[in-house]
Amino acid sequence: MSKNIERIAVLTSGGDAPGMNAAIRSVVRSGIYFGKQMFGISQGYQGMINNEITPLNSKSVSNIVQRGGTILKTARCMAFKTPEGRKTAYENLKHHKIDALIVIGGDGTFTGAEIFSREYNMPVIGIPGTIDNDLFGTDFTIGFDTANNTVIEAIDKIRDTAASHDRLFFVEVMGRDAGHIALWSAIGGGAEAVLIPEKETHIDDLVEKLMVDLKNQKTSSIVIVAEGDHGGGAFKIAEKVKERFNYDTKVSILGHLQRGGSPTSFDRVLASRLGQAAVEGILKGKNRKMVGIISNRIEFTDLTLAIKNQIEVDESLIDLVNILAI
Numbered sequence: 001m002s003k004n005i006e007r008i009a010v011l012t013s014g015g016d017a018p019g020m021n022a023a024i025r026s027v028v029r030s031g032i033y034f035g036k037q038m039f040g041i042s043q044g045y046q047g048m049i050n051n052e053i054t055p056l057n058s059k060s061v062s063n064i065v066q067r068g069g070t071i072l073k074t075a076r077c078m079a080f081k082t083p084e085g086r087k088t089a090y091e092n093l094k095h096h097k098i099d100a101l102i103v104i105g106g107d108g109t110f111t112g113a114e115i116f117s118r119e120y121n122m123p124v125i126g127i128p129g130t131i132d133n134d135l136f137g138t139d140f141t142i143g144f145d146t147a148n149n150t151v152i153e154a155i156d157k158i159r160d161t162a163a164s165h166d167r168l169f170f171v172e173v174m175g176r177d178a179g180h181i182a183l184w185s186a187i188g189g190g191a192e193a194v195l196i197p198e199k200e201t202h203i204d205d206l207v208e209k210l211m212v213d214l215k216n217q218k219t220s221s222i223v224i225v226a227e228g229d230h231g232g233g234a235f236k237i238a239e240k241v242k243e244r245f246n247y248d249t250k251v252s253i254l255g256h257l258q259r260g261g262s263p264t265s266f267d268r269v270l271a272s273r274l275g276q277a278a279v280e281g282i283l284k285g286k287n288r289k290m291v292g293i294i295s296n297r298i299e300f301t302d303l304t305l306a307i308k309n310q311i312e313v314d315e316s317l318i319d320l321v322n323i324l325a326i
C-alpha cells in the first residue's frame, strides 16, 4: 500500500551531467502542477546528511533549462554508505516531512537510493543523469548526447591540425567503465580506431592498421581512447605505439570539459520527459524504479536491474568504426 505523497524532494548525485537542471526543473514544476510541495536537497546525499533541504517553487527553477551543471550541486558522499550516515539523512527528511525522493544520477546514486528506500520505507524514483550512458533500462541517459557533441567538436578541431601536420592523435574521452562516448564519438568524428574498456586493447593490431593506412596515403589519423581502456589510457598507448614505428604522435585528453556546457535539445527534451514521468510514477505508487526511455517510450525498470545490467557494448558500432575507417 503506497503512502499518501504530499512533499517530494529532489537531488542530484555523482558526476554532474548537462541536462540535470532541465530534469530538476521538470520534476519541480510537474510536482507543483499536481499540487505537491517540492524540496531541493543540495549536494546529493551529503546535503541529506547535512540537512541542506529547502523548499522550491516554480520560480526557483526558472532560467535553468539551458544551463549545464546542476543548481542543486552534486557530491560523492562516503558517509551515505554507512548505516549511521543514512540514519541522520532519514531523520532530516522526517524533520521536513518528506514523503518521497527523486534522485538524479548514475549507478552509485541508484545503489544508495535502493538501500535507503528499503531501510526507511521511503518511496524513491531514479532519473538517469550521467554522461556515461551505462544504465540498463534506458536507451539514453541525460547528458550523453551533449557530451558526444562536445567530443566531436573537439575531434573536428584536432582533425584540422592533425591533417595539416601529418600527425597521429590519440584523443582520450571519458568512460571509466563504459565505452559508449568513445564509440559514438569515434563514429561521429570519423576516427580511424577506437579503444574501449569492454574490449581487450591489442597494440599490434592497432599499429598494423595505422601502418596500412600510412601506406595507403592516409597521412594523419585519430584514435579515440576511452579513459578506462585496458591499455592504460591515451598517454601509455601513444608511448607503446611510438616505440613501434615512426609517426609524429600527439595526445589530447579532453577531461572534464565533457561534463560541462549547455545541454543539447535532445538532452533537454529527454530530461523534461523523464522528470515529469518520475513525478507521475511516484504519485501512482511506483517505487525503487528508474524511469527511462526505450524506443522513444517512457519505461520503468527496477533500480536493481538498472544498476546491475549495464548496457552491453553494441558490437555493430565497433564494426561500423572499422568499416568506415578503411
Ligand SMILES: Nc1ncnc2c1ncn2[C@@H]1O[C@H](COP(=O)(O)OP(=O)(O)OP(=O)(O)O)[C@@H](O)[C@H]1O
Pocket (backbone or CB within 6 Å): 013, 014, 015, 016, 045, 075, 076, 077, 078, 079, 080, 081, 082, 105, 106, 107, 108, 109, 110, 111, 112, 113, 115, 129, 130, 131, 132
Ligand atoms: N553502496 C552504496 N551505499 C550507499 N550509498 C551509495 C553506495 N554507492 C554509492 N552511493 C552513493 O551514491 C553516490 C554517487 O555514486 P557514484 O559516485 O558512484 O556516482 P554515480 O551516481 O554512479 O554517477 P557517475 O558514475 O555518473 O559519476 C556516492 O557518492 C554515495 O553517496
Ligand SMILES: O=P(O)(O)OC[C@H]1O[C@](O)(CO)[C@@H](O)[C@@H]1O
Pocket (backbone or CB within 6 Å): 015, 016, 130, 131, 132, 174, 175, 176, 177, 227, 259
Ligand atoms: O572526476 P570525477 O568527478 O570523479 O569523474 C570522473 C568520472 O565521471 C564520469 O565522467 C561519469 O560522470 C566517468 O566517465 C569518469 O570516470
Ligand SMILES: [Mg+2]
Pocket (backbone or CB within 6 Å): 014, 106, 107, 108
Ligand atoms: Mg557511476
